[in-house]
Amino acid sequence: MNLSDLTALLSELSQVDAPSGHEGPLRAWLQAHLPPHTTARTDGLGNLIVTPADASSVEALVVAPLDEVGFLAQPGPAPGWMRLAPLGPAPTPGPASARVRFAGGARGVLTRDPAAGQAQGWDAWLCDVGEEPVPVGQAAVWDTEPVVQTGRVLGKAVGVRAALLAAYLTLHTAQPRRPTAWVFAARERVPGRGSAPAALGLDPTYALRVVPAPAGDEPGRRIPGLRLAAGPGLRRHEWGRAADARLVGWLTRLARDARLAFQDEVPREREPSWASLPLVAAGVSTVTLSIPTRNLYAAHQAVAVSDVLAAARWLQAALEAQGDPLA
Amino acid sequence: MSADFPSLSRRAHRELRELTEAVAVSGHEGPARAIVRRALRGVAARITTDALGNLLVHRPAQRTRPRPLRVLLAAHLDEVGFMITHRAGEGLYRIRPIGGLRAATALGQAVWVGPERQPGVIGAAPIHLLRGARLPTWDDLRLDVGPHARVELGQRATFATPFRREGDTIFAKALDDRVGVVTLLELVRHAPPHLDLWAAFTVQEEVGLRGARVAAHAVQPDLAFALDCTHARDLPGPEGRENPAFNTRLGHGPAIYIADRMTLSDPRLVRHLRATAERLGLPYQFRQAGGGSTDAGAMHVQLRGIPSVSVSVPARGLHTPISTLRVSDWNATFRLLWAALDALTPALLEQDL
Numbered sequence: 001m002n003l004s005d006l007t008a009l010l011s012e013l014s015q016v017d018a019p020s021g022h023e024g025p026l027r028a029w030l031q032a033h034l035p036p037h038t039t040a041r042t043d044g045l046g047n048l049i050v051t052p053a054d055a056s057s058v059e060a061l062v063v064a065p066l067d068e069v070g071f072l073a074q075p076g077p078a079p080g081w082m083r084l085a086p087l088g089p090a091p092t093p094g095p096a097s098a099r100v101r102f103a104g105g106a107r108g109v110l111t112r113d114p115a116a117g118q119a120q121g122w123d124a125w126l127c128d129v130g131e132e133p134v135p136v137g138q139a140a141v142w143d144t145e146p147v148v149q150t151g152r153v154l155g156k157a158v159g160v161r162a163a164l165l166a167a168y169l170t171l172h173t174a175q176p177r178r179p180t181a182w183v184f185a186a187r188e189r190v191p192g193r194g195s196a197p198a199a200l201g202l203d204p205t206y207a208l209r210v211v212p213a214p215a216g217d218e219p220g221r222r223i224p225g226l227r228l229a230a231g232p233g234l235r236r237h238e239w240g241r242a243a244d245a246r247l248v249g250w251l252t253r254l255a256r257d258a259r260l261a262f263q264d265e266v267p268r269e270r271e272p273s274w275a276s277l278p279l280v281a282a283g284v285s286t287v288t289l290s291i292p293t294r295n296l297y298a299a300h301q302a303v304a305v306s307d308v309l310a311a312a313r314w315l316q317a318a319l320e321a322q323g324d325p326l327a
Numbered sequence: 328m329s330a331d332f333p334s335l336s337r338r339a340h341r342e343l344r345e346l347t348e349a350v351a352v353s354g355h356e357g358p359a360r361a362i363v364r365r366a367l368r369g370v371a372a373r374i375t376t377d378a379l380g381n382l383l384v385h386r387p388a389q390r391t392r393p394r395p396l397r398v399l400l401a402a403h404l405d406e407v408g409f410m411i412t413h414r415a416g417e418g419l420y421r422i423r424p425i426g427g428l429r430a431a432t433a434l435g436q437a438v439w440v441g442p443e444r445q446p447g448v449i450g451a452a453p454i455h456l457l458r459g460a461r462l463p464t465w466d467d468l469r470l471d472v473g474p475h476a477r478v479e480l481g482q483r484a485t486f487a488t489p490f491r492r493e494g495d496t497i498f499a500k501a502l503d504d505r506v507g508v509v510t511l512l513e514l515v516r517h518a519p520p521h522l523d524l525w526a527a528f529t530v531q532e533e534v535g536l537r538g539a540r541v542a543a544h545a546v547q548p549d550l551a552f553a554l555d556c557t558h559a560r561d562l563p564g565p566e567g568r569e570n571p572a573f574n575t576r577l578g579h580g581p582a583i584y585i586a587d588r589m590t591l592s593d594p595r596l597v598r599h600l601r602a603t604a605e606r607l608g609l610p611y612q613f614r615q616a617g618g619g620s621t622d623a624g625a626m627h628v629q630l631r632g633i634p635s636v637s638v639s640v641p642a643r644g645l646h647t648p649i650s651t652l653r654v655s656d657w658n659a660t661f662r663l664l665w666a667a668l669d670a671l672t673p674a675l676l677e678q679d680l
Contacts, residue, residue: 021586021591022594042680043631043632044593044630044633045628045632072585072616074616123571123572137597190591198632
C-alpha cells in the first residue's frame with residue numbers, strides 16, 4: 001500500500017465512530033475488510049480477535065486499539081442543553097468551542113457554562129443540541145472532518161486509527177512464522193483494559209502493541225518528546241512497569257537491519273490502558289510501538305502517514321523474523 | 328414473565344435493619360455474613376464461603392437443556408469504617424479509615440467497636456477552642472472507649488447509627504451496600520427458574536473490589552449484575568442554581584449505570600434493563616457517568632470478559648454516619664432486577680454489542 005492509499009484509508013477510518021464501549025461500527029468495518037482465510041470473533045468485552053482460519057494455538061499477539069475517546073450524553077439544565085461525560089481522557093475544548101455528534105445522528109455545539117465561574121472540567125461545559133432529541137446515555141464523538149495535508153492527516157481519532165491501521169495492514173501483508181492473533185481491543189481508552197481478557201483467552205507468549213502517543217515536538221518545548229514523521233516510537237519503559245527488555249532489543253535490531261526509522265520513547269503520561277497485558281495469567285511479555293500524535297484525544301489531531309507505514313513494516317518484520325524473540 | 332411479580336417482603340425490611348446495625352467493615356465481614364447465611368437457610372442448595380470470605384450461593388436452573396444462562400449477581404457485605412491502630416492512653420486509641428471516609432466526617436461521632444458493638448466516641452473539641460482551626464486529619468482523632476473496654480488493635484469500628492424508618496424514608500448507616508445485600512437475598516428467594524443463578528455476597532469492595540474479582544473467576548458466569556447503593560447528590564445548587572453533578576436523585580427509581588470510573592456497562596444489558604422498566608412502567612434513572620465504581624469493575628474484566636452492568640438504589644449521605652433512601656426506590660430496584668432476570672434469555676448475548 002502506498003502513502004496515498006494509506007492516507008485515504010486513515011481518513012476513512014477516522015470517520016468510523018467508535019467511542020469506548022460503543023465500538024460496533026468499527027468492528028463491523030474490520031469484519032467486512034478481513035483478508036480471506038481468517039476468522040474473527042467478538043468476546044464478552046467487545047474485543048475483535050482475528051486468527052488464521054486453521055489456527056489452533058497462539059504464540060504472538062498483535063494488539064491495537066479499537067476505541068476512541070468520546071462522550072456520554074447527560075441531563076442538562078434546560079431543554080435543548082445537555083451535559084457531557086467524557087469516555088476516556090478527552091480534553092475540554094479550552095477557550096474555543098467544538099462540535100460533537102451523537103450515535104443517533106444529532107449534533108451539538110460545546111459552549112462554556114456561564115454559571116461555571118472558574119470551574120474546570122466537563123461540568124463547566126454545556127452541549128447545545130437545539131431541538132434534536134438526544135437520550136441520556138447516548139454516546140458521542142468529536143464532530144470533525146478529516147483534512148489531508150502533505151504527508152499527514154488531521155482530524156478526530158486519527159491517533160488511535162493510525163495505530164489500528166498499522167496492525168490491520170499486517171493482517172494483509174505479513175506471513176507470520178509463529179501462530180499469531182490480532183486483537184483489536186475495545187475499551188482501551190478507559191480503564192476497561194480490553195486487551196487483557198482477550199489475552200487470557202488466547203494465552204500468548206508475547207504481545208506487540210501499537211498505540212498512539214502524544215507528540216512533543218512543538219517549538220519551544222523544554223523537554224522535547226516524540227516527533228511527527230520521524231518514525232514510530234519504541235517504548236523503553238511502561239508507566240510503572242519495565243518494558244520487556246528482550247523484545248525491546250529484538251525490535252531494535254530488526255529496525256536497524258531493515259533501516260526503519262524509529263524513536264525511543266519514555267512516556268511522561270500514563271496511558272489509559274497501560275501495562276495490563278503483562279500481568280495476564282502467567283504473564284505476557286509485551287512491547288509497545290507508538291504512533292506520534294499531536295493533540296492526542298482532542299478534536300483536531302495530527303498524524304504523519306509515514307509513521308503508520310513504518311510501524312506496519314516494523315510489525316511485519318517482527319512477525320516474519322526467524323528466531324525466538326525472547327531468547 | 329412468571330405469573331407472580333414479587334415485591335419486597337416485610338422480612339426484607341427486618342433484614343435491612345439487622346444488617347445495617349451490624350459492624351462489618353472491609354476485611355471483617357463476619358457479622359454480616361452470618362446474618363446472610365442464616366437468612367438463606369433452606370433457600371439455597373449450596374452455600375460456600377471462599378478463601379477471601381465471599382459467600383457464594385447457587386440456585387441451579389430447574390431445567391438443564393438447553394444450557395441455561397449462568398448469571399452472577401453480586402452485592403458487597405462490607406462497609407466503610409475504621410481500624411484501631413495504636414493505643415494512645417487509658418481507653419484512648421488512634422484510628423485509621425478503611426475505605427473512603429474523611430476524618431472530618433468522623434469528628435464527634437459515636438461508634439460501635441467490633442462485632443459486640445462496644446460503645447465509643449471519636450472526640451471533638453468544643454467550638455470555643457476551635458477558632459481558626461483547620462479541618463482534622465486522622466492523626467488528630469482519638470477513639471475514646473473508656474478504661475474498661477476490651478478493645479484490640481486491628482479491630483474494626485463503625486458509626487453507631489440505629490436504623491430508623493419514617494414513611495417512605497429509611498435512615499441508617501451502611502446502606503451502601505446492605506440494601507444491595509437484602510435485594511440480593513430477595514432475588515435468591517424469588518430466583519427465576521430458567522436461570523443458573525449464582526449470588527455472591529462479596530467482601531472488600533470498599534477497599535478495591537477484591538472479593539468480586541475472585542468470585543467472578545470461580546463462578547465463570549455468562550453475565551453479571553452488581554447490586555449496589557449509589558450517591559444521590561441531588562440537593563439544589565447555591566441560590567437555586569442547577570446542580571450539574573447530582574449523580575442520581577432520590578425518588579426517581581433505580582439507577583442504571585452506563586459508565587463509571589472502572590466500567591463501561593455492557594450496552595445489551597443496559598438496553599435490556601431500560602426496555603424492562605419501560606415495558607412494566609417501572610421508574611428508572613441513568614446514573615450520571617463518571618466517578619465511583621462497583622463490583623462490576625472487577626467482574627467485567629475477569630476471564631475472557633464478562634458482560635456486566637450495575638444497578639443501584641440511590642441514597643444520600645453514603646460514607647457518612649447516616650444515609651437516607653426511599654423505600655419506593657428500593658422496591659422499584661428489586662422489581663426491575665427481578666423482571667429483568669425473568670426476561671433474560673441467551674438471545675440477549677447474541678445481539679451486537
